[in-house]
Amino acid sequence: xxxxxxxxxxxxxxxxxxxxxxxxxxxxxxxxxxxxxxxxxxxxxxxxxxxxxxxxxxxxxxxxxxxxxxxxxxxxxxxxxxxxxxxxxxxxxxxxxxxxxxxxxxxxxxxxxxxxxxxxxxxxxxxxxxxxxxxxxxxxxxxxxxxxxxxxxxxxxxxxxxxxxxxxxxxxxxxxxxxxxxxxxxxxxxxxxxxxxxxxxxxxxxxxxxxxxxxxxxxxxxxxxxxxxxxxxxxxxxxxxxxxxxxxxxxxxxxxxxxxxxxxxxxxxxxxxxxxxxxxxxxxxxxxxxxxxxxxxxxxxxxxxxxxxxxxxxxxxxxxxx
Amino acid sequence: xxxxxxxxxxxxxxxxxxxxxxxxxxxxxxxxxxxxxxxxxxxxxxxxxxxxxxxxxxxxxxxxxxxxxxxxxxxxxxxxxxxxxxxxxxxxxxxxxxxxxxxxxxxxxxxxxxxxxxxxxxxxxxxxxxxxxxxxxxxxxxxxxxxxxxxxxxxxxxxxxxxxxxxxxxxxxxxxxxxxxxxxxxxxxxxxxxxxxxxxxxxxxxxxxxxxxxxxxxxxxxxxxxxxxxxxxxxxxxxxxxxxxxxxxxxxxxxxxxxxxxxxxxxxxxxxxxxxxxxxxxxxxxxxxxxxxxxxxxxxxxxxxxxxxxxxxxxxxxxxxxxxxxxxxxxxxxxxxxx
Numbered sequence: 001x002x003x004x005x006x007x008x009x010x011x012x013x014x015x016x017x018x019x020x021x022x023x024x025x026x027x028x029x030x031x032x033x034x035x036x037x038x039x040x041x042x043x044x045x046x047x048x049x050x051x052x053x054x055x056x057x058x059x060x061x062x063x064x065x066x067x068x069x070x071x072x073x074x075x076x077x078x079x080x081x082x083x084x085x086x087x088x089x090x091x092x093x094x095x096x097x098x099x100x101x102x103x104x105x106x107x108x109x110x111x112x113x114x115x116x117x118x119x120x121x122x123x124x125x126x127x128x129x130x131x132x133x134x135x136x137x138x139x140x141x142x143x144x145x146x147x148x149x150x151x152x153x154x155x156x157x158x159x160x161x162x163x164x165x166x167x168x169x170x171x172x173x174x175x176x177x178x179x180x181x182x183x184x185x186x187x188x189x190x191x192x193x194x195x196x197x198x199x200x201x202x203x204x205x206x207x208x209x210x211x212x213x214x215x216x217x218x219x220x221x222x223x224x225x226x227x228x229x230x231x232x233x234x235x236x237x238x239x240x241x242x243x244x245x246x247x248x249x250x251x252x253x254x255x256x257x258x259x260x261x262x263x264x265x266x267x268x269x270x271x272x273x274x275x276x277x278x279x280x281x282x283x284x285x286x287x288x289x290x291x292x293x294x295x296x297x298x299x300x301x302x303x304x305x306x307x308x309x310x311x312x313x314x315x316x317x318x319x320x321x322x
Numbered sequence: 323x324x325x326x327x328x329x330x331x332x333x334x335x336x337x338x339x340x341x342x343x344x345x346x347x348x349x350x351x352x353x354x355x356x357x358x359x360x361x362x363x364x365x366x367x368x369x370x371x372x373x374x375x376x377x378x379x380x381x382x383x384x385x386x387x388x389x390x391x392x393x394x395x396x397x398x399x400x401x402x403x404x405x406x407x408x409x410x411x412x413x414x415x416x417x418x419x420x421x422x423x424x425x426x427x428x429x430x431x432x433x434x435x436x437x438x439x440x441x442x443x444x445x446x447x448x449x450x451x452x453x454x455x456x457x458x459x460x461x462x463x464x465x466x467x468x469x470x471x472x473x474x475x476x477x478x479x480x481x482x483x484x485x486x487x488x489x490x491x492x493x494x495x496x497x498x499x500x501x502x503x504x505x506x507x508x509x510x511x512x513x514x515x516x517x518x519x520x521x522x523x524x525x526x527x528x529x530x531x532x533x534x535x536x537x538x539x540x541x542x543x544x545x546x547x548x549x550x551x552x553x554x555x556x557x558x559x560x561x562x563x564x565x566x567x568x569x570x571x572x573x574x575x576x577x578x579x580x581x582x583x584x585x586x587x588x589x590x591x592x593x594x595x596x597x598x599x600x601x602x603x604x605x606x607x608x609x610x611x612x613x614x615x616x617x618x619x620x621x622x623x624x625x626x627x628x629x630x631x632x633x634x635x636x637x638x639x640x641x642x643x644x645x646x647x648x649x650x651x652x653x654x655x656x657x658x659x660x661x
Contacts, residue, residue, distance in 0.1 A: 127390060217430065218425065218427060218430035218431050219430060219431060219432055219433040219434070221386060221425070221431075222423075222425060222431045222432065222433075222493070222496075223433065224386060224410075224417065225384065225386060225417050225418055225422075225423040225425075226417065226418035226444070226445040226448065226496065227413075227414045227415060227416070227417035227418030227419050227445070227448050227449060228414070228418075228444070228445075228448060229410075229411075229414060230410055236444075237433050240433075240435055241433065241434065241435055244435075315435065316434070316435055317434075317435060317437075317480040317482070318434060318480070318482050
């Protein structure tokens with residue numbers, strides 16, 4: 001198991017390196033594109049172009065340029081935006097990251113609890129009313145777009161009932177946990193619920209299907225023939241085996257969301273997270289920021305996948321050998 | 323085991339067991355009136371071709387037929403207690419406690435994510451009030467008894483680290499872990515290769531002797547019956563067609579279906595003989611004929627076969643066929659059927 005973990009993280013580092021090279025090549029070595037003009041933004045003066053060319057070593061060989069870029073990004077952390085002159089890229093990302101992390105982790109807790117609970121209750125009550133009822137709520141939650149659900153939440157909490165039942169809801173925005181834990185919680189509560197709805201729906205449906213499959217497996221018959229209680233059969237045998245696919249699904253979703261896929265929720269609730277940062281930098285064609293965001297996103301996707309693989313190996317002993 | 327030592331006070335008494343499934347095509351009668359007894363320390367073999375309802379019959383006894391469209395009627399007395407229709411909760415101490423089960427496919431019978439020791443301990447602690455450590459040493463002892471080499475280290479291995487034969491040994495260890503009075507084995511050797519089959523059967527006979535339990539073994543292999551069973555129930559289309567002690571059945575079979583089964587066993591002392599088969603296919607349990615279910619395939623079918631034949635005979639050899647006793651003996655003695 002220990003060897004497996006070491007190997008998995010070593011390969012994660014290799015993947016990160018490969019991603020950094022790929023991202024670098026896309027931005028700096030795409031044929032027919034002048035990287036200086038791209039970095040400097042629209043209608044930049046010749047002086048600025050020259051400055052950019054010097055800073056990124058654009059007249060030097062490709063490997064040197066790659067190393068220079070990585071130095072700016074990770075070692076000196078002084079990569080600067082030329083669109084919004086003087087804005088440092090790395091601090092922008094490190095400021096945005098906690099917002100996204102708070103949003104996604106909180107939502108993940110909610111959707112895991114609700115999704116697993118919904119899936120288990122539905123699978124345990126196959127054929128009864130509650131099973132299709134939960135599945136219907138699930139498909140409804142999956143079908144509602146986050147920006148619509150978010151706006152409805154805002155409409156209810158910020159306008160319609162803001163003076164009555166939802167008077168305790170603070171205005172949209174973000175308050176850091178270190179400033180005020182209670183305000184942090186209140187500001188994020190509805191974003192969490194909005195983001196979690198979609199995933200809770202998916203997870204409940206996937207888990208139910210997995211559980212129904214597992215409950216038809218031979219080992220469940222063995223467990224029953226051993227004289228175990230139905231509860232124990234469901235939780236210790238069927239659920240334990242079904243969790244494996246939920247965990248791999250979670251790894252993909254969590255990594256992508258941390259990497260910026262929570263954009264819609266961030267925009268609707270005015271949360272200055274990584275998704276929002278990526279979105280604005282794309283609109284401004286702010287190349288250094290885009291690059292920083294892509295690297296940041298890749299880092300979390302790869303990290304989340306490595307953690308999930310380790311968890312996977314813990315849950316399923318058959319994986320450890322591979 | 324010599325026949326004489328078998329105590330005939332039945333441990334298990336099955337009477338008129340019927341299992342049917344309501345399907346869109348109609349009522350599927352999987353088991354249609356099965357009755358037999360299992361004595362103390364007796365090995366009863368249930369033999370029949372695929373789809374004859376053998377497995378469904380025994381699964382239904384322990385409430386392991388979970389399909390919502392299933393209807394189960396009849397009576398199953400285990401140690402003089404009716405166990406048919408008990409709730410899962412009431413069945414819990416019986417399942418795995420006084421009745422152990424061995425399944426057909428050892429590759430899928432164990433939960434893949436737990437070590438075999440964990441799974442053994444789980445069952446032992448469910449039925450016997452042992453500490454974790456005591457249950458674990460019992461698990462190691464059991465693994466040794468079923469012939470797993472180096473049980474002390476194998477106990478912490480996962481099912482996928484065992485071969486098929488070794489997994490079946492683990493399943494047997496599990497079935498025996500709580501000293502069951504009755505062991506039910508559903509085609510325990512079908513999924514194994516021939517040499518492993520023989521070892522597993524030997525193991526079961528040896529352990530049956532050690533643990534003083536009775537065995538019900540389901541198979542479609544007459545060889546397995548010859549190897550193990552004291553008494554045989556021949557099933558066709560969900561009904562018993564002949565019940566007799568093993569030697570009696572092999573030497574003086576009375577039902578045409580049993581003749582067919584025995585003739586389909588290859589013989590070593592006859593060279594270049596074309597293996598005889600029973601013509602036709604098993605009837606669909608969706609539309610069983612009102613009379614004898616075997617009639618459409620039988621060489622000796624008569625008018626009377628349109629009526630359902632009862633199980634009749636003397637002593638402990640009964641069969642369900644309208645042929646007269648004299649006819650059965652003569653037909654079987656003609657050269658075509660001599661063995």
